[in-house]
Amino acid sequence: MPELPEVETMCRGLAGIVGRRIERADFPRGRVRPLLVEPARSVVARRLAGAEIVAVGRRGKRVVIELAAAGSMAASVDRRHWLVIEPRMTGLMLVVEPPSAEHVRLVVDLAGSASPRRFLFWDRRGLGTIRLLDDRGLEAACGAATLGPDGLGITGDDLASRLGRSRRAVKAALLDQRAVAGIGNIYACEILFRSGIDPRVTCRRLGRAAWERVAAEARRVLAEAVRLEGSSIGDETYRTADSRPGRAQTMHRVYGRVGEPCRACGTVIERIVLAQRATFLCRHCQRRR
């Protein structure tokens, strides 16, 4: 579920943990599958305890919490670690009570009496990953070879140079995190609608002006969705770190609107499957190149 705007909102909701010290970390009843945690849960828990939280940031769809090892007030890089959490479909970072206790995967208690007292990773489907990495691990997991330029700052040049010669459908290409980081299924559909481009069109058939449009709409749609704190669709879904629903779903023009009239022209919105993902489009409005 969480794409760039949702993960960005989670990170902003964690602002209060920066500068705090971790008292203890716990994987309640080992509810995270071992394969989704790196290194072993006991090692992660031990290393987190006592660490100082230096910063919280986002890389693509990942939450990155920078830590200084216990007792190292100086910023020696070799004592830095990064807690990288990938929420995947249903993961949430919360500083308040979770929707259910049974899907809490990681709890981090903070020292002191300031608010928040803790933060946690809650994940209903349990597909999310938790990694505690050193600088080399971070580079491998979130570096330029893994993640392309961030969607909020993507340019027409970026897209044209990375995807311009590709034979893939443009929608599939926008979901490729190495090309542009942070775009997922909802916003790919919305960006292409606003760009007036059919999601099935092959990248190499798009001209310069089209890539400029896609980049501009990507920046605009993602920024607006961040402003609206992400998309919450239905119950038991994405929430902000303090458990409020986002409002970006109110800006959706095509996603989830199959059978409903296009807000621009009245044509019925269609749902097709492209690259194994539901894809929504307006045949009339999405014909440009």
Added chain:
DNA sequence: CGTTCAACCTGGGCGC
């Protein structure tokens, strides 16, 4: 190079 499929999971919605 690109596509397709299965897998990893839980739970909501729908048809019968």
Added chain:
DNA sequence: TGCGCCCAGGTTGAAC
């Protein structure tokens, strides 16, 4: 009510 099936915001690896 209950059951079975399909669907879901993501990612990965294998097969073709």
